[in-house]
Amino acid sequence: MRLFGNKKKEKNGYSQIGPPTGTVSSADPNENGMLGRLRSGLRKTHDKITGGLQSVLKPGARLDEDTLEQIEEQLYLADIGPRTVERICSQLHEACRDGELADAGGVIPFLKERIKADLRPWETGLKLPAQPPAVLLVAGVNGSGKTTTIGKMAMRFQKEGKSVLLAACDTFRAAAGEQLEIWAEWTGADIVKNESADPASVAFDAMDKALSRNYDVLIIDTAGRVHTRENLMSELSKIQRVVSKKLPEAPHETLMVLDANTGQNGLSQAVRFNEYLELTGLVLAKLDGTARGGIVFGMRDQIDVPVKFVGIGQQPEDLAPFDPDKFVDAMFE
């Protein structure tokens, strides 16, 4: 969400972490290395696409209708959505009228502060139990990036020295189980799969194994589904029920993976998944493109589920904890 294209290289934006290269290898787990990798190709295109506004917003420049309209446009292009954009813009107008904002230079700090204040109450850490296994259920629409996200989470946990079990409950899509299996190999996690079984029974077996073999973390992968298909959504509730029958407080986290490219449809996705699953968090995947993921902020007025992770590249390490301040800074960088 880079609102105002900028040639300066900031230190803290997400946009600088993680390369979008598809090649597997040469991944430098070192944070600085990741920062470096991004600077190469991405910045130019980014500037080309989103640049242009900063000249208008120089300190001392007058704040006129034209400028405000351009700001509105940038907010729209970030997928924040009509309703929230209108709300922010009216706040901006008010601040102008009340003399709180004298010139264009104050606009960015003003917007940043407002949006950060909105996002800070989010509890973005994973809530894991003191007593293992921690059970995470991951859901989302087709193509949102669930399996990749799970692979990356497995990597994180393994690195923390935790034993990880994956449950391949996507028994619908051709070869989804294989994809998770490859991730299991990469990360050294174990996997429970059974392509001819129904998803809930795979979850049941995985719970059995996680409990009896004392795994630290169980991550359950589910098939991508369209949120308007009632029977498929009930199937998800069933998985959740089966899990909590085995362990009353599980799943400890129920996460929905949302593609950062998603527009206003993201809102109805989150509402419906939340209806069936009571989500505890979101993962914003594919934030390494030019899409700015503003939908997670835009939907906050209607459904308030915190973002816990952001996916910022194809490498197994490219999953970062969500940090509202960084997210907003990157948006206005």
Added chain:
Amino acid sequence: MSIVFETLTNTLEGFFGKIRGKPRLTEKNIQDGLREVRLALLEADVNFKVVKDFTRSVSEKAVGDEVIRGVNPAEQITKIVHDELKSLMGPVDTTVPLGGEGPVVIMLAGLQGSGKTTTCGKLAKHIAENYEAEPILCAADVRRPAAIDQLETLGRQLELPVISERGSDALTVCLKARMQAARQNRSPLIIDTGGRLHIDDQMMDELAELKKRIKPDQIYLVADARTGQDAVNSAKEFNRRIEYDAVVLTNLDGDARGGAALSIKAVTGKPVKFVGVGEKMDKFEPFYPDRMADRILGMGDVVTLVEKAEQAIEREDVEAMEEKMRKARFDLEDFRKQLKMIRNMGPMKELMSYIPFVGNKMDGVDFDESDLDRIEAIINSMTPEERARPQVINAGRRNRIAKGCGHRGAEVNMLLKQFRQMKKVMKKLTRGGMEDMANALPDQFTAPGGPMPKGLRKKSKKKGKKN
């Protein structure tokens, strides 16, 4: 695809309603209405800049001379918005050019998770069924874990060969696939490339190189209908690097409003050619800008409804049914058959959505399919005799039927009562009713070559009342 534009449709209808009440179009009332149109389009994820141009263009046309000369401002502005929507999305040729020497090569490209591999299978099935062609698939997505497995599984389902080579690079696999296609005398060769980010120079270079070496006859961009404002950025960048021929818009099931359909053509000049409307292999349709514009404006999509009916219903069945209705010999067995035919066309809610000015009112209405299940169950537990002559059903038979289908006796009675009423209406309609109905229609409908369904035209001719 049916509920894609509901909110948009409702807003537009509100706008037209407001204008309809006005004696004439003024700049003021057009601007008020257009503000709402603008918001609705933005909610549908139509690109901001496209929305801006769209509203400006509609406003210019509406305020200009064109309308002042028009007799009915409301109709005129409906037409302006409709035409503008249509020209934003079209024109499009939904055929796949398959002529020429050697295997035709079609390459699919797009972002990760846009649905390329699934589209690859769907497109192959579409071509195999609608053209005299034997497609062959190539798994050139060598990076994504299990992408090759996925395409191979689809190939097995569709009984089509899939060329792949694990551990190889995309170019080698494609070259090998083209040789195989030529050797096996199959065409087209459909190449599934790996998903990539449009700003990933290295990966985009690879795609451009692939294009240069393979020289595909057609390149399609696969784009997700759920994409927000960024849809135009990736569409533009892919077009700059590989200049594709058309777009396949996926994930148009669910409630995605598909604003990308409006935006991509406007920004790249490349039309949407096909849409994917579900996970299953047959959920793949040609894209019709005209129908989509109709649907956006709440004009329904009767064309799709008729096409669905044609797929689900045998013509002879319909004619036999008509004959029975006319001779008042329509019994419960026929009723059961008719129910089945209608239900073969799809869920009731979806069917309703195609009907003009009804479809967009379906938001939140859940059509209870279980009513139909119940009717079927009751009829199913009747004997053939009871179905043919419902009047023989007495209290004893009724209880047996109720027990057999697991419903209450009262429900059986209700069905029988409804059926009797239905027959009465049918009698009235068929006893000279046909001509009355035909007479009531405007002439254009019954004129030769007019839009009247063939069956009805034929019948009125037979009776010698028309033509």
